[in-house]
Amino acid sequence: MRTALVAGNWKMNGDSAFISELIKELKVSTKSSDAEVLVCPPFVYLSEVKQALSGSAIKLGAQNVSQNNNGAFTGEISLPMLNDLDCEYVILGHSERRSLYAETDELVAEKFIATEKAGLKPILCVGETLEERESDQTLEVVGRQLKTVINAAGIEKFVNAVVAYEPVWAIGTGKTATPEQAQDVHAAIRAMVAEYDADTAAKLRVLYGGSVNAGNAAELFANEDVDGGLVGGASLKANDFTAICQAAGAQ
Numbered sequence: 001m002r003t004a005l006v007a008g009n010w011k012m013n014g015d016s017a018f019i020s021e022l023i024k025e026l027k028v029s030t031k032s033s034d035a036e037v038l039v040c041p042p043f044v045y046l047s048e049v050k051q052a053l054s055g056s057a058i059k060l061g062a063q064n065v066s067q068n069n070n071g072a073f074t075g076e077i078s079l080p081m082l083n084d085l086d087c088e089y090v091i092l093g094h095s096e097r098r099s100l101y102a103e104t105d106e107l108v109a110e111k112f113i114a115t116e117k118a119g120l121k122p123i124l125c126v127g128e129t130l131e132e133r134e135s136d137q138t139l140e141v142v143g144r145q146l147k148t149v150i151n152a153a154g155i156e157k158f159v160n161a162v163v164a165y166e167p168v169w170a171i172g173t174g175k176t177a178t179p180e181q182a183q184d185v186h187a188a189i190r191a192m193v194a195e196y197d198a199d200t201a202a203k204l205r206v207l208y209g210g211s212v213n214a215g216n217a218a219e220l221f222a223n224e225d226v227d228g229g230l231v232g233g234a235s236l237k238a239n240d241f242t243a244i245c246q247a248a249g250a251q
């Protein structure tokens with residue numbers, strides 16, 4: 001039995017006033033959620049969100065992290081810093097990091113290893129572009145992104161990890177994968193992990209991400225291998241995010 005996880009990826013959005021209002025609402029509205037609920041604010045607001053979340057079951061996560069623990073890395077944020085703020089999860093290898101900031105599979109693997117070693121839970125993002133899907137390369141691309149990390153880290157390091165399947169063409173576009181498209185890739189991801197270890201594969205949570213909203217969440221999460229969602233735009237709206245958490249908890 002896998003507990004559903006709904007992670008809000010706020011990306012580079014929000015300010016103090018907005019965030020304090022959003023957290024105030026979510027603390028009440030997601031209180032009885034059967035799904036695990038996570039918010040991933042921009043780094044500068046982590047401390048404020050941690051305070052605001054006090055007394056709530058909502059978890060705190062970061063959107064990225066450095067693979068280095070300290071030193072001359074201007075503008076970077078380290079795992080010890082995230083540990084200081086009681087962050088539990090870190091999103092790694094989001095497609096925006098891969099495409100806009102040139103993060104390679106190998107760098108994502110380094111970050112995964114460092115994150116696991118620091119005791120935080122990695123949310124490893126994988127997903128194909130539209131061009132790759134149209135040329136039937138989806139499983140090849142997702143397989144490469146996933147296996148580079150498994151081969152570098154070792155499958156035993158996936159015990160606390162989460163994988164997020166996010167087709168690049170569905171992120172922020174309003175074009176969601178159909179429940180069948182999502183299920184097919186999620187099942188393939190689980191099968192790939194099972195090639196290394198069946199037990200880890202059975203326990204691994206695989207989230208879907210890409211234009212999840214209050215209207216499509218239930219049918220996406222109803223799939224056997226979809227264990228919740230990584231939500232961008234809709235995570236900034238308390239009502240929508242709450243409905244998505246409810247849909248995940250109801251599965």
Ligand code: PGA
Binds near residue numbers: 210212230
């Ligand atoms: P979206 O973003 O829900 O706005 O499509 C998802 C993500 O990038 O994690």
